[in-house]
Amino acid sequence: MAAADSPSAALRRHDLCTRGIRLAGKMRADVVDLLDTYVEQQGLDASVSVTAVEGVPAAAVERWDEQTGTQRLLENLAAYRAFRALLAQMLEEQQEQLGEADAALGPALAAVLLQVSAFAYHLEELLRLESRGPPSEEGAGPPPLSHLGLFERKLRGLGVLRELAQWAVRSARDLRQLAKPSLGSSSAPGPAESP
Amino acid sequence: QNLKCVTQSLCKMVCTWDVSSKGKHGQTDFCYTTNDILPAVCFKTKEKRVEIPVPESSTMVTITMNSISGTAFATKEFEIHRKDISFVPLTPRILSLTPDFSTSTLTVKWSVNGSVFPYGLDTFWQIEILRKEAMEKVAQVTYYSKPTHEDIILSWNWTSDMPLECTSHYVKIRCYINVTQFAGPKDWSDWSPTEKVPGKDTEPNGSGVFPQDTVVAVGSDVTICCVHEEGEVIQRMTYGSEVYPMIRLSNRSSAIRVLNASASDTSGTNVLCILLPEDMHGTVLFVGYAPDIPQNLSCETSNFLIIKCTWKPGRPSGLYGKRKTKYSLFERTSGKNVSCEVNEMNKDSVCGFPVLADQKIYDFVLGVSNPIGQTESSLLVDLTQRVCPKAPEKLTVSGSSSTSAHLRWFINGSFAGIRLLCQTEISSGHSERKLHNVSMPGGKFTTYTTQLNALHPYTKYQFRVRCSAADHFWKWSDWSRIEEHTTLEA
Numbered sequence: 289m290a291a292a293d294s295p296s297a298a299l300r301r302h303d304l305c306t307r308g309i310r311l312a313g314k315m316r317a318d319v320v321d322l323l324d325t326y327v328e329q330q331g332l333d334a335s336v337s338v339t340a341v342e343g344v345p346a347a348a349v350e351r352w353d354e355q356t357g358t359q360r361l362l363e364n365l366a367a368y369r370a371f372r373a374l375l376a377q378m379l380e381e382q383q384e385q386l387g388e389a390d391a392a393l394g395p396a397l398a399a400v401l402l403q404v405s406a407f408a409y410h411l412e413e414l415l416r417l418e419s420r421g422p423p424s425e426e427g428a429g430p431p432p433l434s435h436l437g438l439f440e441r442k443l444r445g446l447g448v449l450r451e452l453a454q455w456a457v458r459s460a461r462d463l464r465q466l467a468k469p470s471l472g473s474s475s476a477p478g479p480a481e482s483p
Numbered sequence: 484q485n486l487k488c489v490t491q492s493l494c495k496m497v498c499t500w501d502v503s504s505k506g507k508h509g510q511t512d513f514c515y516t517t518n519d520i521l522p523a524v525c526f527k528t529k530e531k532r533v534e535i536p537v538p539e540s541s542t543m544v545t546i547t548m549n550s551i552s553g554t555a556f557a558t559k560e561f562e563i564h565r566k567d568i569s570f571v572p573l574t575p576r577i578l579s580l581t582p583d584f585s586t587s588t589l590t591v592k593w594s595v596n597g598s599v600f601p602y603g604l605d606t607f608w609q610i611e612i613l614r615k616e617a618m619e620k621v622a623q624v625t626y627y628s629k630p631t632h633e634d635i636i637l638s639w640n641w642t643s644d645m646p647l648e649c650t651s652h653y654v655k656i657r658c659y660i661n662v663t664q665f666a667g668p669k670d671w672s673d674w675s676p677t678e679k680v681p682g683k684d685t686e687p688n689g690s691g692v693f694p695q696d697t698v699v700a701v702g703s704d705v706t707i708c709c710v711h712e713e714g715e716v717i718q719r720m721t722y723g724s725e726v727y728p729m730i731r732l733s734n735r736s737s738a739i740r741v742l743n744a745s746a747s748d749t750s751g752t753n754v755l756c757i758l759l760p761e762d763m764h765g766t767v768l769f770v771g772y773a774p775d776i777p778q779n780l781s782c783e784t785s786n787f788l789i790i791k792c793t794w795k796p797g798r799p800s801g802l803y804g805k806r807k808t809k810y811s812l813f814e815r816t817s818g819k820n821v822s823c824e825v826n827e828m829n830k831d832s833v834c835g836f837p838v839l840a841d842q843k844i845y846d847f848v849l850g851v852s853n854p855i856g857q858t859e860s861s862l863l864v865d866l867t868q869r870v871c872p873k874a875p876e877k878l879t880v881s882g883s884s885s886t887s888a889h890l891r892w893f894i895n896g897s898f899a900g901i902r903l904l905c906q907t908e909i910s911s912g913h914s915e916r917k918l919h920n921v922s923m924p925g926g927k928f929t930t931y932t933t934q935l936n937a938l939h940p941y942t943k944y945q946f947r948v949r950c951s952a953a954d955h956f957w958k959w960s961d962w963s964r965i966e967e968h969t970t971l972e973a
Contacts, residue, residue, distance in 0.1 A: 329749070331748055383804070384805050385804040385805065387804040387827070389749040389804070389827065437695045437765070437766055438751065439692070439753055439767050442765075
């Protein structure tokens with residue numbers, strides 16, 4: 289952010305960051321629980337390795353500490369918008385594959401989807417505090433699953449949830465970074481502050 | 484030497500012979516008699532093979548070998564009797580070999596040339612299925628037909644015990660004709676050229692586990708294969724959590740055999756193929772039951788708008804989502820078909836069918852199907868004999884007398900075509916409950932009334948009403964809500 293924060297904007301951003309950190313923490317706990325349910329319901333081995341899944345944003349980032357606040361927000365928002373679409377796709381897939389037999393996984397997926405949507409909105413709020421505001425939604429949504437076999441779809445779902453759990457951790461760190469008073473969201477932290 | 488004659492059509496025959504002397508020699512003079520009267524037919528040939536007519540009974544054959552310069556150096560005479568001639572049918576030809584990967588079925592089609600084949604003779608076709616790189620024989624079947632004089636195409640299906648993708652399958656065919664009127668020895672034709680359905684293990688990007696995401700019945704024996712790329716090695720194949728011994732099909736394909744498969748979980752049983760270096764393929768197998776015949780199918784209407792059919796679905800299929808058991812209600816008279824939304828988790832199942840104008844008798848067929856099987860249950864019902872109205876609503880009691888009361892209620896439904904029987908239960912503090920029956924013409928979404936007499940003055944009564952069809956009783960409706968009323972003082 290070019291101009292220095294007005295006291296009310298800084299307070300508002302700090303408040304949003306704090307609430308965002310709590311939401312990310314809750315989301316992570318729920319995603320970890322969901323992972324257990326998913327692995328059990330899908331008959332998977334919890335230790336199975338899943339290669340990078342197309343369309344799933346990677347949480348790992350190089351030179352994390354050099355990112356500006358705006359970059360953090362934009363990357364987070366892009367990720368959670370992608371996860372929102374991916375989880376909706378998984379929910380639809382669950383309904384098609386299991387229908388009424390799915391008493392646990394579907395509701396748990398839906399609950400996490402709600403949190404992801406809420407978190408995306410939260411990020412948009414933070415971006416609105418900056419002059420530029422959140423970017424419009426674009427992109428054609430997640431790649432279709434039709435070419436994948438059911439087992440590949442199960443693995444893909446596992447990959448999505450694992451990555452989402454990683455993102456929840458990263459988001460909390462990003463928001464802590466943003467919450468630091470000396471930082472405007474668009475300036476990068478000075479060397480003295482890198483973690 | 485070894486003169487041998489073979490016919491494929493009972494008209495012409497091909498005779499072949501051997502020559503003992505090794506040295507070079509010129510053309511051969513071949514003569515044969517057609518009958519005792521006419522002179523022999525002679526011609527020269529370089530081959531040790533000639534085609535001549537099949538004799539009525541026998542023919543005299545003279546073979547003269549000539550030197551390069553044309554001088555005869557060896558002559559031999561043979562008498563060929565009809566019974567010495569072998570009958571070997573024409574080699575058949577496979578017209579098409581069509582795989583259906585979803586059912587692992589091969590369809591073989593071959594043609595029978597009616598003009599060539601003797602008319603109306605028992606003909607046997609031997610079909611051989613081979614598999615794997617080593618072309619091992621996996622099936623041989625004999626198929627019978629009795630060709631007429633028309634050209635026909637014969638067809639035969641074979642279902643493999645393993646997915647056709649797993650490895651290449653080959654088919655060849657030969658035939659035998661029981662030419663009863665032909666005295667000579669009869670033999671099988673040559674095998675046809677082999678036709679091939681290539682497996683995925685011959686395709687560059689064919690790797691994967693097969694069958695992909697299929698459904699089988701509990702108790703089935705299932706062969707599941709893993710096709711991988713050149714250079715990869717299968718470390719292990721697991722079905723559910725169990726490692727299975729592998730059967731090698733080719734250098735790029737191995738299979739496991741699951742015997743007597745048990746019911747899978749709701750999300751199916753995962754089959755994994757762990758490969759070195761660092762790769763994995765998988766599929767999901769859904770193991771369930773074919774649908775049971777629905778029991779206790781019963782249909783009734785509560786309002787002459789919708790017919791509600793219920794039944795006991797029997798054993799759950801264990802299949803869910805898009806593989807779940809589907810129900811449809813077909814009515815034969817009208818030809819109308821309705822698909823039913825049934826929750827597999829519920830014990831009882833319900834389906835609604837619209838009441839059709841001017842139709843009293845309904846001939847229902849409840850169709851049931853899932854990927855493993857299908858069945859049905861039927862019911863013929865006269866709707867007027869299957870009326871179970873809704874509970875009467877808006878019961879009101881009025882009356883300005885000490886010994887009578889006027890009841891009024893509403894029933895949601897269209898009963899214009901029948902008479903209704905309604906029963907009022909009258910109870911008051913100390914006395915015994917009494918029932919009062921009244922029958923009346925049914926109406927269309929209307930209210931009904933009755934008058935109760937011989938009540939006690941200044942007494943607090945509780946009334947409730949239920950109704951049913953008057954002429955063909957089926958069931959009582961539920962009771963209405965209780966309505967209280969106190970008669971006036973005498």
